[in-house]
Amino acid sequence: MNKISLLFLALWANTLCLAQSPRQTFQETINEEDLRKHLTYIASDELGGRDTGSEGQKKAAEYITNHLSALGITPIVRDQMGKMSFQQKIELYKNGWKESYVVINGKKKVFFNDYFPVGMINIPVEKEIETVFVGYGIQSETSNDYLNKSVKGKAVILIENEPKNKAGKYLSSNSDNSDWIGSPGLKKKQKIAADLGADFVFVVSLADSDQFKTLNAERKAVLSRFNRLAIEKSKPESPSVTSAVPTFIISKNMAAEMLGISQKKLEEKIANPENKLKTKKSTIKIKSERGEDTIETANIMGFLEGTDKKDEVVIISAHYDHVGTDDKGRIHNGADDDGSGTCALLELAEAYSKAKAAGNGPRRSILFLWVTGEEKGLLGSKYYTDINPIIRLEKTVCDLNIDMIGRIDKKHESNQNYVYLIGSDKLSSELHSISENVNKETINFELDYEFNDPKDPNRFYYRSDHYNFAKNKIPVIFYFTGVHEDYHKPGDDVEKILFTKYSKITQLVFATSWELANRSERIIVDSNKP
Template sequence: MKNTLFTLAVAGLLFGCKTQQATAPVAPADPAELASSITEDELREMLYIYASDEFEGRNTGEPGQKKAVEYLKQHYLDLGIPTPLGGDDYFQEVPLQKLSAPEMSLSINGKPLAQLTQFVSLISSTDGSISAEEIIDLGFGIESDNYSDYKDMDVNGKTIIIRSGEPRNDDGTFVISGTDQVSKWSNMRQQFAAKRDLAKEKGAKMVLFYYPEAYDMIAPRLGRSSGRLTLKGKAESMYLLLVNSEVMEAITDNPEAKPGNKIAATIDFSYEAQGEELISENVIAYIRGREKPDEYVVISAHLDHVGVEDGQIYNGADDDGSGTVAILEIAEAFKEAVDKGQGPKRSIVFLHVTAEEKGLLGSRYYTDIDPVFPLDQTVANL
């Protein structure tokens, strides 16, 4: 009943207004009639298949999830509902990676330093190595309208030290803001990105980020292989290491900031990325609107679940097998409406997203990286 009411509401929204541009009169669509193809028996039949043990809980990237997307694709092919991706390609590939700590080695002035206990990588970088005989102290690594640690400094291709925080005036206020309010250069989350991006813009090859107050809290999270899935990002050509006080002591006898100071120190570093890359899929089908084809209504649900844990299959009938098969039934109703000359005013996108259980990754990929239809022309997501 809930699915039928939902479909009636959708149908009313999309079919309810008569066009004034029609060349021949068409009787207004009856939402109840259009939704009559949606039946409890069909929903049950599809859900019993989709949430069966055969699909092994539809864990992202695993065989059960691959069976699930093939099932959805075949359903749209059988209905004759096309894909916007061309041909019979209903899959929007979503590149993912399992997070794993890289293999690194670091020695300064011939002293080997230990990964995790003394340094960790803050970003994913390309494989490579560095040998240098100079490290540049960049202080806080800040550049703003009224302050710059990079003034008259050429750090292109160099190894630099950057510290957490930002400078203060003699009265205790912050130089950047002129008040007692911190800026992004001190905010725990924002400063990493702001200082990283600036160093990259300036061409630095390697950054040693010194943040002793937070090292013991941050390092364990980054230094171990978590196995957590994330969207695959572009590997950086720059290296960014979070280092503790022992690394600083290996570099210099005086770890206090001296912006612009060039420290004679031999550094040898190597980086080898680890982890597993995999591909999952969003499934997309599409019915073109008859009056406003360049406006899109997205009807979505996530196709994945959590798979098998400790030998038990988590079938995911309600999360979100029920939503998935409801979309299939709604799609069938819209296709029958099209065949009767009662197609929707706006284009309808049937979007089944992957990796919701891993952090909305399929949704994020569609909205943030590769929206198949322009977001500014997408009027609703149901």
């Protein structure tokens, strides 16, 4: 190629640039190929579903920080050594059972396998205790399973519910009704054992081994809901907070070992409840320690300094955690939730850094904020706004939050070109009109406000990270394309992402933030809608 044609080409390229506004030029650097490249990694199995505090999430954090470094974006978190970092380290706390077991004749029984607790039982130090079998544990005017038995300071073993006699009547009352079945029956039995001074109750489950497995899994899931991650340390739990006497449900197999008989003998007793059962005394060891684990995670942020209005900051946020891998070993890759927001932010950071390098940097500063712990209750954004806002909240102009913009929902199957906007009019009417105008001038998508209605039962306004800004009267827009059949399921994969629309919505966020960062006056907070 000769020099003349090179010069001509340069002039031609220059004219092209002049035809476009800088906003358009840099908006167009956001493209499907880059988004696909980023999301293919962020939503890969290698990251294991990016559960908060997991190794996979740390890999995502590393990917984001490497990207920010390469773009020349500024780290603004001062770490403990005084060095500037992209990561705002956060310690989260989680309550749960630590060492828990029962030892019978030197054999260790497995927690949530051979037995499970009724409520949050805490036995921090191993106890050695004698057991006493008390049949069905019934004590009434007509029947007494505790006759001639001393249970004070011991562990009672009793069979659940109440059996019927040969005539089909309940055994203790010889009637058609029983007070001793189900959970009210168990409560009565627990109270009797506690009143007689028993230290523990072991309830023999009548479930067969498959049913017992299911019961274990269900109970584990229910109780783990109380083991949520939290920003603050919890108060110490008192021992066995929920029942009168610490109570465990045990399998027939475990019961037989505790009673020193074969499981067959126990089954015979259950089939013929009026028969006597000869059992051996035994001594068991038990421990069921609850405690707090610390989980280390981080918010990630990169700062792009503005020019003449650099003290005012526009935040663009997304959460980079997801729900991890489930009990069945299935990885929830969270490509849409919120891999889409995570990677949109990578592209936005790139577009702005290119603009700045070309001398078109924004007047206000931009903070790109990837928060952690969203799926655990918006913890990372709460930590940022409530505990350690790196940019003072008064200087924060707005938060544009992206959470799930890569799919379509049922309502929009015939028109992909839409996005739900939530929150845009709640605190600032200006923000709302800017958002509308920018959309018209750029991608011209349908802006769907269905979920912005305070009467909408989904209450999405309160359900992603922008809310922690909104509650501090910082105007927000939440960008969202709705829920779909793979929401919080293993099928939320990169193959199902609609990159064309995803790329356009990312461009809309860019164009909107560009206007907010470059206009002469900071947007005004003039309303407070629910």
